[in-house]
Structure formats: C-alpha cells, structure tokens
Amino acid sequence: MATHLLLIDDHALFRSGVGMVLAAGLGVVEITEAATLEQALLIPEDAFDLVLLDLQLEGLNGLDGIALIKRKWPHVKILMVSATQDKRIQNEALIRGAHGFISKSETPSRMLELVTQVLAGQLPADPSSTPADQQLRLSARQSEVLELLCLGLPNKLIGRRLNLSENTVRGHVQAILQTLKVSSRSEAAFVARREGLIN
Structure with a gap:
C-alpha cells in the first residue's frame, strides 16, 4: 500500500526537494503539496498518513494549523518543519499535538529517518499526555x-x-x-x- 503524505510549505523548491527525498527513501508514496494551510484544508483527500507542516506560512501559521489539520484528518501524524532552533516553539508544537519537529538544517538522511520513525509509531513523548x-x-x-x-x-x-x-x-x-x-x-x-x- 502507498504511504499518503501531505507537504505544506510556501517554498515550492523545498516541497519538491523533500518530496524527492521521501519518494526515494520510502518506496511507494503518494505526495500531495500545498503552499498554505487554507489550500491544504480544501484538499478532498479522505486521509493522510503524515503531514509535514512548515511553521512559517502565509496566512495561518503552522502552530495554529495543527488543530485544524487534526480536525479534518483526526488520525494523521504531524511533523513540524522549521528553520528555528527555539526549544519553546518546538515544545509548543508538541503540546498542541504535533508528533515531532524537524529542522530545515537537517540532512536528507536524518529527515528520512525521522519520517520513518513517526510513520512506524515511534513518537517522541508528548507533553500534553502528562496531566x-x-x-x-x-x-x-x-x-x-x-x-x-x-x-x-x-x-x-x-x-x-x-x-x-x-x-x-x-x-x-x-x-x-x-x-x-x-x-x-x-x-x-x-x-x-x-x-x-x-x-
């Protein structure tokens, strides 16, 4: 079965590069792209296995979009993607329901490794799961x-x-x-x- 991925990032070149890395490393994948959250939420697809969500987007930002994505696709796993190294923002993403955080400075092999781990259910501890x-x-x-x-x-x-x-x-x-x-x-x-x- 194909793995269904959604890439939400306002840089077409970045989406293209990530798409090629994931397609080469994951085997059979179907990749859908969106430049904004608003555009992503109009996609008629019933379900995705994984959403790679950029933090800085035009319009709604990635942090605010986590809840909207989970409402539309309740079972999807979300990986935040950002150039920031700010631990507070990374923690905030996890608290809001993201399953992990990938820096844009990571190597393609490291990004592929993280994506594979999340798809396999090997998720980092979620701060929101602790009272x-x-x-x-x-x-x-x-x-x-x-x-x-x-x-x-x-x-x-x-x-x-x-x-x-x-x-x-x-x-x-x-x-x-x-x-x-x-x-x-x-x-x-x-x-x-x-x-x-x-x-």
Whole structure:
C-alpha cells in the first residue's frame, strides 16, 4: 500500500526537494503539496498518513494549523518543519499535538529517518499526555520564588523578600528550571506565564 503524505510549505523548491527525498527513501508514496494551510484544508483527500507542516506560512501559521489539520484528518501524524532552533516553539508544537519537529538544517538522511520513525509509531513523548499538575508540579515555596523571579529580581533580593539564604534561593531556582524544562530565568518566566503559573 502507498504511504499518503501531505507537504505544506510556501517554498515550492523545498516541497519538491523533500518530496524527492521521501519518494526515494520510502518506496511507494503518494505526495500531495500545498503552499498554505487554507489550500491544504480544501484538499478532498479522505486521509493522510503524515503531514509535514512548515511553521512559517502565509496566512495561518503552522502552530495554529495543527488543530485544524487534526480536525479534518483526526488520525494523521504531524511533523513540524522549521528553520528555528527555539526549544519553546518546538515544545509548543508538541503540546498542541504535533508528533515531532524537524529542522530545515537537517540532512536528507536524518529527515528520512525521522519520517520513518513517526510513520512506524515511534513518537517522541508528548507533553500534553502528562496531566498539567504532574508536568509542572512546584512546591509552595518554589511558586513564591518563581513569582519574584518573573519580576526580574536577582537571587539576593528574592532571599531578602522570603527570608531565605541566597544559596537556598539558588537551589529553588535550579529546581524550577528543571521542572519547567528550561535553561534560563527568562525562559522560566515565559513558560510560567504561558502555563498560568503566575498572575
């Protein structure tokens, strides 16, 4: 049976190149192309096995399009494709229901490998499959530290506000970064606001 693929990208040359790589590596494939999400959603095809969805599109962007694609083709697997290396955007794509994320800087063989894995059901862990309270579980003290951290206060001032030593605050900050799966204070503030962890 043929594998049905949908490529949504506003660069015709990129669609053509990816199509050739996948056709050569996957065997029997049927590839449909679209330059925009609006164009893709008008395709009468009943079902696709996999959608390769570009992040930056004219009109609706790829992140906002994930839900629309899943509504039209509920069982399809979605791989986001982008030039960005921003981990926050990659995580957001997974949270919204994408099955993986491919950088446009990847080699053709690596892209083929990732596509094959997703088609075989070997998917990365989906952050949305974890209940939010387990995913982002902070202690009451960590929540207090996080709130002050988001105000831009350094560890020393946070310690003064909460009557804690600077070392204790540093430990709480490290635990917060680990829990939120981020590497910097600014990223922690971004995720905390996005997830409604602070007012």
